[in-house]
Amino acid sequence: MRYITGTLLAFCLFAILPSITQAASFTTDDFITTWDTTKAGTSASNQITIPGTGSGYSYSIYWESLSSTTATGTIATSTSASQTITFPEPGEYKVAIKGTYPRIYFNNGGDKLKILTVEQWGSNPWTSTDSAFYGCANLTVPATDAPNLSGVTNMRFMFYGTSLNNPVNHWDISNIENMQYLFRGTPFNQPLDNWNTSNVTNLLHTFAFATSFNQPLNMWNTSKVTDMGWTFYNATSFNQPLDNWDTSNVTRMTIMFGSAKYSNHQPTTFNQPLDNWDTSNVTQMNAMFSNNSSFNQTLNAWNVSKVTNLSEMFSHASSFNQALNNWNVASTTNMTDMFLNATLSQSNLDSTLSSWAAQSLKSNVPFHLGLKTYSSTGQTALNTLRDTYNWTITEQYQAEYQEGEDYTISGTAIQSPINDNGTTTAVEVIPNNRCTFINWSDNNTANPRTDTLTDNLTVSAIVECPNPSKSNGTSAATRYKKLLEFGNTAEAEAVKDRYLVTTSSNPDAPTLETVSNNIKLLITNPAINNNLEYRQQLISILQQLVQILRGMTGASS
Template sequence: TYNETGRDAIEYLSAAPNSWYFYNSGTFAPNCDLDSYWFVTTWSTDGTTQIKFPATGTSSDYAIKYVEIDDDGNEIGQMKTVAPAADNQVINSLKYNKKYRLYAYGEGLKRIYFYNAGSNNQILKIEKWGKAKWNSFNYAFYQCNNLDITATDKPDLSDVTDMSYMFFECKKLKNENGSINSWNTDKVTNMSYTFGGTNAFNQPLNGWNTSKVTNMSYMFKDATAFNQPLSSWNTSKVTTMYAMFEGATSFDRSLASFRLDTISDMRNILNGSGISCENASASLVGWKTQAQGNNKIKNVNLTNFLAADQSYNQDGRDAIEYLKTAPRSWYISGGKFTEDCINDAKWFKTLWKASATSITFPAVGSGYILRYVPVDAAGNPAGAVQTIDPAAAGQVISGLTVGQRYRILAYGGSFTQLSFDTYQQSRSDLLRVEQWGSTQWTSFANAFKMCVNMNVTSSDKPDLSALTDLSGMFYGCVSLTNNNDIKNWDTKNVTNMSNMFFGATSFNQNLSNWNTSKVTNMDHMFQGATSFNQPVGSFRINALTSAQNIFMGSGMSCENISSTLDDWKTKAAADNITNVDLSGFANPDQYYNQTGQTAINDLTTNRSWTISGGTFAADCQSPDSWFKTIWQPSGNNIRFPAYGTTSEKYTLKYEPVNASGVPTG
């Protein structure tokens, strides 16, 4: 580009008699003010009337322009200029609680340094990096809590070796266009704390050239959103990765590709990160492989590399033992060994009592790991753990002792379903479900059918997110009582609950929190569940088409039946729920009161429901409710000797009967 002076010179030289020829000769820019040259930022004046622009180490050869903008970024005020601008230039007399766009450019602009600048929370965006030739980004945007980068160009880093703390605790940094990945970092040696404490940043960085970096300590510490692959990075000159990903709770990538040619300090590198057992183990194996091929990789400090609750598997354990042994002599601590990377919370755990020398485990699916161990009456291990890997559908566990209790654990493969309807051999042997684990179940249809000795004592809840069918799940489970976690099950995707508690004669848990909005079938759901006496009027019945025999033979009281019918009447009116089949919903010796009768009349007349079953009993006073006596009066009146009725009324009915007690009037 050229300014007015250059333009005048071109015009003079082009004219006769000079007659110079100018082709592809650049672009005219008044005052050499070319838009692409400026470092452009957006700022807020919330709570203040000034902005401190933290340029540092400058000469007088740079200028600042600034203008007010609206919320859409449109410039609405008069552009003003500060030229020459100084170190930590303060721009005063701005409007309170407004936004401004600042332009900065000049050979003297070489560094931004927000450490203790006082205006950290005011800068909102970097819109353009411009042509500034930066010489350092150490502490450049330190604790700029509201900063994001929307620029699509990239900064000139050809003189930059230090990027430490560049975006430290920039809580809102997202860089959604991913432009950071295109930066040329081939001169940078220090990247410590670069993204430390960034809670929102999660963009690719695989495009960075890290071949000269020596310090990556704390680089992503507490960068809680970051989880990008870094497998292309050249870390051959890095000496310290201390706490590099500590507290980066989303980060779950193998670091096996990180070259360790000069590394000495890797303490806390993954401590408290989100790394999985599998990727932690793969990292250890990769480092072991490098050490086997490079005798210089030794005496590395890898203490506390994982937190106490983070895991590695057999391969990781073997790698640790190799690296700790001379001549490698690494210092390693942290984490815990977890066989097959299955931590305790992942297992589906059950307790059994063998009635024969084998137990058939009713898995639908294969390729999973099954472990079993004898336990004493208190549930403590009483022998060695045995493993079947891989286990099959309907896996038979042989060589057991009759009468001995066993804990059986299962996880992995395609094991996502149980069916005691398919594998009936050991139904009576199952005593308890102790833990549901992390299996994503795909069906519980007839899962525990006729497991007559089974109870659920787990404190966790099953993952039902991929499941639609709970039909017959606890069919005939007459010992099911202590299922306190069931009230919090996530049933929002379930469509079939028919027969779920059929004949579960001991079950009586509150299910009012269940989301039944997709359930179409509740046929026989509580039939024969003689202890069940809970109102289920909270059930959402938007999709319900059939609930035949739902309460037949259950323990539902007249009051709970009536309130449930009344709640369903209200829901049906609100959502126009029609044509539900509620035939045989209760036995003739089960009752509903006036509220229930009104609900039945409304649902059948106005909503075309099909309803039969049960018997009307005014005020829920069924024939069995009455205290009945037969009298032979000696006169024309009888005094009924009720006592204790001063505060409560009671009803008294009387009728003549013959000698056999048959009413005669």
């Protein structure tokens, strides 16, 4: 009997010994992470909470202190999605999850700042990595193995806001469909050319704000992708060829290669050929290249017949200068700020406007054509857009101030440049009573505006005019005659002209309008008022002003 009992005991010990050993050590099957309990979080300073979501959990935990391998602990089998571990004292710990753990789910909350690394993925089959490490700002992934993603279709937000910059090119993502926000806001800049993206449908924000990323992606299979909105938004380093991408199913390309000018974001620099892209199903291209300082590739072969929104598409795209005369814009309803702070050459703008005006267009479309460069050919096309389709046209005129020079521009009384060491400059735009000042190109709404110059400054005035009234059956086009274009080589004729607008159909032969209540003289830079040259020029200006007033009232000298 004793023999049988002893044999049975030995057998039982032999049977359970592997599980005891496994529970008290790290194995290659474990999901292993490191943590710092002293970081901010929702648990106590000697605790961590591993967050999960959903059901299907069955796992145990083994942990060790990183400062002392004798400080260890275990948690027996748990079926809870989230698990809090209380350690002997605050510090850094290495934690292994053994068994089935379908999802880790920080989702920008909880102890997101306490997790430091993923040391090993192990053999655990993940069911989703949606928002897995979203917001884990201290996280890196030095693990050399790959996660088991065979059951995963959704990787959205997986590393959003982390410190990830580790190799992941060996991962099998062949079943992944959703990659939106995957690397957003990370310093990630590792190769991804081995990734099989044949099932991916969503690239929304995938590399947005990944300001270091600049790796080849031209081999990616994008044939199923429908959304490329914000894919490289504010990815300021990215400039890789993408001409092999299949975009035939894409419907949205919103701000794909751009950034936000008025949020103080750096300009993007992407400048690669895209002329062979199939854009036949795209409906939204708004801000696609907004605030991209480098892009200047031909896009004239694009099929934009389904695009309804082209607003801000080339806003602040300072290098772009291409004709778009082959574009069919018949479906477009919004071109607000389309070319804001962009400049097409006269030939490119003329051909584009003329082609568009010959199409059957939507009515009441707001359209910003950028800095005015067109000729009478373009003017004729604009007349059609205004008169036939009631488009609201916004244009820009450039003002340039040079350091060390002082200008005061007050509509009908324009002061000549004063060459001095002063750096304070005031400028005012006074539209005629049919037009409205909107703002300056740097979003300054002050009018007049005053600048203290420490360097050369270039801004543009944005003035919007409603459709002009017709006279004798002829449409009158309200234009500015090269308003506010000055510099070291200021146009003397422009400086002398007392003008604001022209109501001539020919912008090169303006009709000058002088309105007495618009005559102002702004005296700026009082620090140099005692300068002899300044006083002499001021006297001359006042004398000219008196002559203007006499001419308007019929007085004689």
